[in-house]
Amino acid sequence: MTRQTIIAGNWKMNMRCDNAVALAKGVVAAVGETPSVEVILCPPSVYLSEVGDAVAGSAVSLGAQNLYAAEDGAFTGEVNAAMLSDVGCGYVILGHSERRTLMGETDADVSKKLHAALAGNLVPIVCVGESLEEREADDTEKVIERQINGSLAGLDEVRAAGIVVAYEPIWAIGTGKTASPEQAEAVHAFIRKELGKMFGEDVAAQIRIQYGGSVKPSNAKELLGQTNIDGALVGGASLKVEDFAGIISAG
């Protein structure tokens, strides 16, 4: 089963409008018209429209960093799937560890968001990953199993094939500590096994699993060369055209 490599830049809460647009244009130019990998930019929601204009007609797609799982209504400060789709998003990151730890998002919340994303025709990028404490307690698989089962609850096989999962060990995010290719591959293989139990092996073989956590041009090739690593969810290194382009060209 060939899975197209998918590289997404999660800009988190960074940039201002001018440099967001400049960065997006730089990525579009670096990527060219027919990249062999799928490339997505996920700016802060206030800049989605401008970044969407900058990537319009290019090979680069637009994604959001979160959504609220409800139809239009009295939800001050929130943005739903229809709105994200309206400004050109094709993807949405869900359950990022920063949202799980800082905003208290649970697997049940992520599952609701997943169904809202799919109903709004957005491809969800569902994040899972263990903390350093959990890894040191040898609980990595237990945590990942719980997150995968909880976050993907209620998903059917047909829709499951189109989702993206991102494995992001919390201890590797923004720390400069990358999981070794072997460590990452072991968890990715475990995730695929879990997906196989939920959706069957054929479907699990189609689901792309990104790695995230201090991915940079110097380590991207080795990580992306692992059998079950199908892409990268990039934070810090996605804020510079050269670094992000270096990761894309490793894909």
Ligand SMILES: O=C[C@H](O)COP(=O)(O)O
């Ligand atoms: O969503 C991206 C990840 O949290 C990775 O961030 P990082 O590349 O800055 O470590």
